[in-house]
Amino acid sequence: MLARRMDRVTASAIMELIKTTAAGSYISFASGLPDPALFPAETLATLTEQTLTQDGRAALQYGPAEGYPPLREAVAELLRRRGFRATPDHVLITNGSQQALDLAARLLLNPGDTVALENPSYLAAVQAFDSYEARYRTLPLDEAGMCLDTLPTLLAGRPRLLYTLPNFQNPTGLTLSPERRQRLAELAAGAGVLVLEDDAYHDLSYEGEAPQPVCSLAENPAAIYTGTFSKTVAPGLRVGYLCAAPPLVERLAQLKQITDLHTGSLTQRVVYRYITDGHLEPGIEILRQTYRARRDVMLAALDAELSDCAEWTRPRGGMFVWVRLPPGCRAGEILKRALALGVVFVPGSSFHPESGGENTLRLNFVSSTEEKIRAGIPLLARAIREVLA
Amino acid sequence: MLARRMDRVTASAIMELIKTTAAGSYISFASGLPDPALFPAETLATLTEQTLTQDGRAALQYGPAEGYPPLREAVAELLRRRGFRATPDHVLITNGSQQALDLAARLLLNPGDTVALENPSYLAAVQAFDSYEARYRTLPLDEAGMCLDTLPTLLAGRPRLLYTLPNFQNPTGLTLSPERRQRLAELAAGAGVLVLEDDAYHDLSYEGEAPQPVCSLAENPAAIYTGTFSKTVAPGLRVGYLCAAPPLVERLAQLKQITDLHTGSLTQRVVYRYITDGHLEPGIEILRQTYRARRDVMLAALDAELSDCAEWTRPRGGMFVWVRLPPGCRAGEILKRALALGVVFVPGSSFHPESGGENTLRLNFVSSTEEKIRAGIPLLARAIREVLA
Numbered sequence: 001m002l003a004r005r006m007d008r009v010t011a012s013a014i015m016e017l018i019k020t021t022a023a024g025s026y027i028s029f030a031s032g033l034p035d036p037a038l039f040p041a042e043t044l045a046t047l048t049e050q051t052l053t054q055d056g057r058a059a060l061q062y063g064p065a066e067g068y069p070p071l072r073e074a075v076a077e078l079l080r081r082r083g084f085r086a087t088p089d090h091v092l093i094t095n096g097s098q099q100a101l102d103l104a105a106r107l108l109l110n111p112g113d114t115v116a117l118e119n120p121s122y123l124a125a126v127q128a129f130d131s132y133e134a135r136y137r138t139l140p141l142d143e144a145g146m147c148l149d150t151l152p153t154l155l156a157g158r159p160r161l162l163y164t165l166p167n168f169q170n171p172t173g174l175t176l177s178p179e180r181r182q183r184l185a186e187l188a189a190g191a192g193v194l195v196l197e198d199d200a201y202h203d204l205s206y207e208g209e210a211p212q213p214v215c216s217l218a219e220n221p222a223a224i225y226t227g228t229f230s231k232t233v234a235p236g237l238r239v240g241y242l243c244a245a246p247p248l249v250e251r252l253a254q255l256k257q258i259t260d261l262h263t264g265s266l267t268q269r270v271v272y273r274y275i276t277d278g279h280l281e282p283g284i285e286i287l288r289q290t291y292r293a294r295r296d297v298m299l300a301a302l303d304a305e306l307s308d309c310a311e312w313t314r315p316r317g318g319m320f321v322w323v324r325l326p327p328g329c330r331a332g333e334i335l336k337r338a339l340a341l342g343v344v345f346v347p348g349s350s351f352h353p354e355s356g357g358e359n360t361l362r363l364n365f366v367s368s369t370e371e372k373i374r375a376g377i378p379l380l381a382r383a384i385r386e387v388l389a
Numbered sequence: 390m391l392a393r394r395m396d397r398v399t400a401s402a403i404m405e406l407i408k409t410t411a412a413g414s415y416i417s418f419a420s421g422l423p424d425p426a427l428f429p430a431e432t433l434a435t436l437t438e439q440t441l442t443q444d445g446r447a448a449l450q451y452g453p454a455e456g457y458p459p460l461r462e463a464v465a466e467l468l469r470r471r472g473f474r475a476t477p478d479h480v481l482i483t484n485g486s487q488q489a490l491d492l493a494a495r496l497l498l499n500p501g502d503t504v505a506l507e508n509p510s511y512l513a514a515v516q517a518f519d520s521y522e523a524r525y526r527t528l529p530l531d532e533a534g535m536c537l538d539t540l541p542t543l544l545a546g547r548p549r550l551l552y553t554l555p556n557f558q559n560p561t562g563l564t565l566s567p568e569r570r571q572r573l574a575e576l577a578a579g580a581g582v583l584v585l586e587d588d589a590y591h592d593l594s595y596e597g598e599a600p601q602p603v604c605s606l607a608e609n610p611a612a613i614y615t616g617t618f619s620k621t622v623a624p625g626l627r628v629g630y631l632c633a634a635p636p637l638v639e640r641l642a643q644l645k646q647i648t649d650l651h652t653g654s655l656t657q658r659v660v661y662r663y664i665t666d667g668h669l670e671p672g673i674e675i676l677r678q679t680y681r682a683r684r685d686v687m688l689a690a691l692d693a694e695l696s697d698c699a700e701w702t703r704p705r706g707g708m709f710v711w712v713r714l715p716p717g718c719r720a721g722e723i724l725k726r727a728l729a730l731g732v733v734f735v736p737g738s739s740f741h742p743e744s745g746g747e748n749t750l751r752l753n754f755v756s757s758t759e760e761k762i763r764a765g766i767p768l769l770a771r772a773i774r775e776v777l778a
Contacts, residue, residue: 260484
């Protein structure tokens with residue numbers, strides 16, 4: 001009775017885990033959430049009040065599918081600082097970057113089309129691709145991000161799109177090196193394969209600025225770049241964006257119109273004021289300081305507890321550390337022990353579009369305080385040792 | 390290079406017309422917009438301030454795909470007053486009812502599937518169905534709404550869904566009679582055909598309460614009912630909902646998750662407070678009084694100006710009057726003259742999923758003041774007479 005695309009749309013195991021453990025008093029490294037204690041609630045209240053007083057009619061009315069024009073311009077300005085030659089016509093405002101990814105997939109994917117992507121990759125993007133009945137070709141990751149050795153062969157097979165998270169990847173925390181970025185951009189442009197670049201974590205960079213986006217590095221008209229204010233302002237506002245050549249933006253805006261007419265008029269204006277009143281950069285600086293310190297605490301705790309039996313990434317930004325256990329050690333087993341000890345994480349197999357990664361796990365280092373991280377990692381280590389024993 | 394579904398996704402002629410004429414000093418009967426002068430901006434500013442002060446962390450954080458639980462309960466209560474046996478598990482919160490329609494179509498439609506619908510029908514729903522490569526079987530309308538004579542035959546052909554706007558239909562303003570509602574509900578349930586009922590205008594009822602929704606009248610587990618706060622609070626918030634059996638809601642929530650994770654956490658809470666603090670009903674009463682008076686002014690002006698050469702609907706609610714001109718009189722021609730005279734409307738052919746309706750036009754009677762309606766209808770009449778002459 002349902003459409004065929006629903007065959008591959010299922011409940012997310014991660015979401016179920018997070019729901020189940022939300023009520024308890026767990027130390028959670030499981031979620032993909034930023035720390036709500038850092039949300040600028042007071043500033044946003046003031047800006048909302050100003051918006052509704054000064055511009056209430058437009059802020060509560062329907063608006064254009066492409067987004068609030070001044071916000072499109074403000075985003076174009078942010079993008080120019082990242083190396084894009086962007087105008088407002090290159091920008092579509094979306095409900096977070098999840099919607100940008102879904103619209104891109106809806107624009108491009110016929111059933112059976114191939115998506116090339118990192119293994120592991122961002123789960124909710126894979127779920128969107130699943131719903132368009134995509135097939136996958138995967139690329140492994142190492143310390144410098146996506147490995148490009150097999151990329152020319154893979155591109156020769158003409159995948160419909162190549163999906164990548166080059167900065168502080170979810171789930172691994174890995175970052176694509178500048179050299180590989182250049183090569184990836186050139187190879188994709190040369191092969192005429194569309195690059196869908198997910199840069200949700202760009203501003204959460206803890207060692208200087210993030211490297212320049214792949215999509216800004218080569219003249220490839222087939223490129224869609226996605227970003228969001230979910231990590232830098234607040235996810236509950238649901239304001240993100242994509243950047244693409246204007247003819248693609250026009251087609252994506254037609255889909256956006258069908259999907260939900262447009263992103264909230266009020267929240268777009270509040271985010272616009274947040275940027276132009278100068279709150280964005282100081283806000284990002286606070287996030288960087290706080291999250292950098294938490295990352296350092298987590299890495300130190302892992303060093304102290306697990307260096308004899310596991311290895312993990314040392315992310316230069318973002319929200320996640322990726323832990324690899326000895327082969328045969330199953331993260332699902334560890335999760336059962338960890339839950340009993342009061343700590344939660346997400347088994348890494350969830351992030352593999354096909355299969356694998358049973359001996360890996362993802363740890364969110366931003367949503368817990370340093371104190372909780374210090375308390376939680378030894379519990380996790382205990383759970384791992386129990387399973388290893 | 391784009392997915393096949395894009396073949397039928399195009400720019401909306403209506404949206405282009407509205408964009409083109411937004412800048413000028415036209416008297417516009419073209420839009421689908423409510424009157425922004427009636428938006429409760431001050432109340433919403435107060436409620437937003439309260440929400441961010443008392444509940445800022447949750448209001449700015451990610452939330453469940455299904456929606457903010459107290460809002461789901463508040464919507465269930467509204468639905469129970471309309472005759473549904475609804476619990477929060479029957480409710481999914483969406484970005485306006487447009488997203489509810491799109492999610493329903495995404496859940497149900499394979500390429501080539503048949504959608505049964507009224508002719509004419511709501512354009513943006515048809516555009517969504519187009520994007521899922523639907524085919525159409527249409528049902529004519531008369532003064533009592535959708536004509537059911539051909540419905541048994543049509544249902545025997547097993548369309549994938551039947552889409553209907555029984556209250557104050559967009560674009561015609563027509564309302565399905567209680568007798569036909571009962572019959573429609575029973576026939577669809579008997580045939581096992583899913584009813585997708587779009588009740589966006591329910592509360593904009595100017596002659597007593599709107600009749601009971603079709604989906605509440607028969608035990609049909611295959612029913613999806615959509616509603617919105619766009620017409621009763623403010624469209625710029627993008628908060629709507631759907632009501633369906635819990636197993637369907639669960640599947641739709643999986644799609645919602647993929648699409649954009651969830652509807653804005655802040656705006657959902659603001660709408661929740663608006664309802665539970667008792668603003669919704671007095672707000673609706675003001676809208677009813679104002680819009681009823683404007684409808685009456687428009688109908689009186691049409692009576693005075695056009696009764697010898699056209700006929701039109703007398704809507705019991707909603708936002709639109711539908712005008713039918715003598716056969717052969719093309720609304721597209723009239724629009725050109727009307728634009729020259731400073732008045733805008735939408736030609737009715739836009740709302741026909743296949744073709745036809747060249748001699749019809751849609752007039753929005755809520756977005757202009759009584760004064761503008763009194764000034765605009767004679768200009769429209771002049772344009773019509775010029776073309777008829």
